Amino acid sequence: MSHRLVVLQGPSAAGKSTLQAKLGLPRIVTWTSRPPREGETHGREYYFGSAEQLKAMYASGELLETTEYQGNMYGTSMASVAAAIQDVTPHSVVLDAFGARKVKERYGDKVLLVGIYAEKDQCARRLAERGLSALEQERRLASYGEEVSLLFGCDLIIPNPDQRLDQALYFIEAIGGALTEPWD
Numbered sequence: 001m002s003h004r005l006v007v008l009q010g011p012s013a014a015g016k017s018t019l020q021a022k023l024g025l026p027r028i029v030t031w032t033s034r035p036p037r038e039g040e041t042h043g044r045e046y047y048f049g050s051a052e053q054l055k056a057m058y059a060s061g062e063l064l065e066t067t068e069y070q071g072n073m074y075g076t077s078m079a080s081v082a083a084a085i086q087d088v089t090p091h092s093v094v095l096d097a098f099g100a101r102k103v104k105e106r107y108g109d110k111v112l113l114v115g116i117y118a119e120k121d122q123c124a125r126r127l128a129e130r131g132l133s134a135l136e137q138e139r140r141l142a143s144y145g146e147e148v149s150l151l152f153g154c155d156l157i158i159p160n161p162d163q164r165l166d167q168a169l170y171f172i173e174a175i176g177g178a179l180t181e182p183w184d
Ligand SMILES: Nc1nc2c(ncn2[C@@H]2O[C@H](COP(=O)(O)OP(=O)(O)O)[C@@H](O)[C@H]2O)c(=O)[nH]1
Pocket: 009, 010, 011, 012, 013, 030, 031, 034, 065, 066, 067, 069, 074, 075, 076, 094, 095, 096, 097, 098, 099, 100, 140
């Protein structure tokens, strides 16, 4: 398979990070201006920086793309994506639909866009269990409809309903297996 980068997109709490972890590929760490959550470390979950820093990085061409999500900026470093695409080992990254499209436009078939889908009430429950404030939960769910409609731009969509994580994992493992087979 010629895909070098798996991009996961989908609504908040659909299960993107969970499935990315199970995919087991090295992850591209992206930048955000949102404050770190408890347990998050600079360089592991994200690189944390100010909005001004991210804007300056974008202006200087250091970031391939930036997006605003829930009032915070996010961005992917040009060098990290280029290095991932060149690397012998495929990588993965979680991006919103805007970032996913940018990366796909630039790298075409080297990028596999995987949409992760779960129903709205299930995402709502998962968000509530994550301990986010009521306002944050509401904000994340507000973009649910738009994020689901944008899944149709993906190369494939994996449903991740409650109680069927095993089924979603089956597909994720199949992708991981196909990507890590020897290629010419
Ligand atoms: N375009 C773009 N989106 C990103 C980037 N990094 C993260 N995201 C998106 O930002 C969204 C919000 O991430 P986060 O604040 O960690 O919240 P959560 O995923 O809802 O817990 C995620 O769903 C990702 O899709 C990036 O570098 N570029």
